[in-house]
């Protein structure tokens with residue numbers, strides 16, 4: 001199929017729920033992807049944070065191929081060597097005490113499991129989530145997601161999920177009642193605009209949950225696996241949740257979600273009370289084992305901290321140069337640059353010049369590049385962005401249409 005045929009087929013035959021950009025990506029390696037015409041792009045989206053190890057990392061490719069030759073599927077009703085190996089590796093890197101996992105296929109599913117766990121373990125119905133949060137779009141996860149454009153068409157959502165203002169311990173305390181099972185929160189809000197909590201907030205939340213005897217559940221789907229410069233974002237503040245949701249990069253690009261919890265909490269789910277047919281699929285677990293090896297061997301969390309500090313400092317320089325940039329924020333290689341207006345044009349113009357960047361809400365340009373991105377690639381991406389910002393700024397100050 002040629003480029004236009006591919007676009008036509010997807011538009012015609014795939015649910016029109018994605019805001020598509022007109023590029024057909026057919027190949028990737030490291031922090032680069034190529035379109036069907038061979039044009040190269042620096043991928044600062046990392047496939048929405050999935051390609052954290054880089055595209056088609058050779059060790060992931062090898063692990064997938066080897067396992068595919070041996071065994072592709074094995075229901076979790078039977079035991080499997082790769083699943084066992086992955087569980088050992090996963091629980092060897094998760095924060096202390098989080099040592100029992102439910103394996104699923106996506107971020108939303110990892111949140112679904114957390115919500116069920118909270119209700120089952122505590123026997124209470126209410127979950128407190130945060131205004132601005134994003135936890136996915138299946139009905140349970142959607143109920144914890146904040147944005148009304150995602151929620152309103154599908155009401156009624158599941159009951160007893162209430163939202164509190166972010167970063168406000170007083171409001172959190174007020175919201176807790178005898179019906180509350182848990183607080184669910186992203187340690188750093190991703191979709192909500194790359195918002196880092198003030199120091200002391202998550203520690204205070206931990207203390208509050210302990211005092212009120214409710215669970216603290218971290219959604220680290222976007223922040224986990226080295227993205228923020230630590231293996232898990234909660235490590236920045238030395239706070240260990242009771243339940244943690246993981247997905248996106250966990251299997252080097254294959255679909256894998258994991259809800260990891262304290263043993264006593266996970267054991268409250270009894271046989272048949274939760275499952276998915278693909279749970280702990282051998283190929284996905286083989287990729288997951290390789291992904292954890294690569295993450296540790298290549299010291300990617302440390303690399304995210306180092307390169308993230310560099311990228312952030314350079315974005316701050318852009319902020320100084322361009323009045324349309326309001327703020328730069330984030331941790332590690334999870335960074336956001338807030339503009340004074342909608343960023344769609346910036347995304348499209350950068351793409352036309354060979355750099356893929358994401359949005360986070362309407363006004364924030366988001367960077368979730370593979371942690372293997374080179375400094376040189378970062379510099380190239382920054383230089384494109386600098387030009388695009390300049391152009392956009394000039395167009396706005398001259399009153400010309402900004403496209």
Ligand SMILES: Cc1ncc(COP(=O)(O)O)c(C=O)c1O
Pocket residue numbers: 048106107108109111134135136137186190191219220221222223247248
């Ligand atoms: C923090 C967070 N939780 C959950 C999800 C949902 O993950 P998925 O799209 O794999 O269902 C996302 C996706 O962006 C996310 O960023």
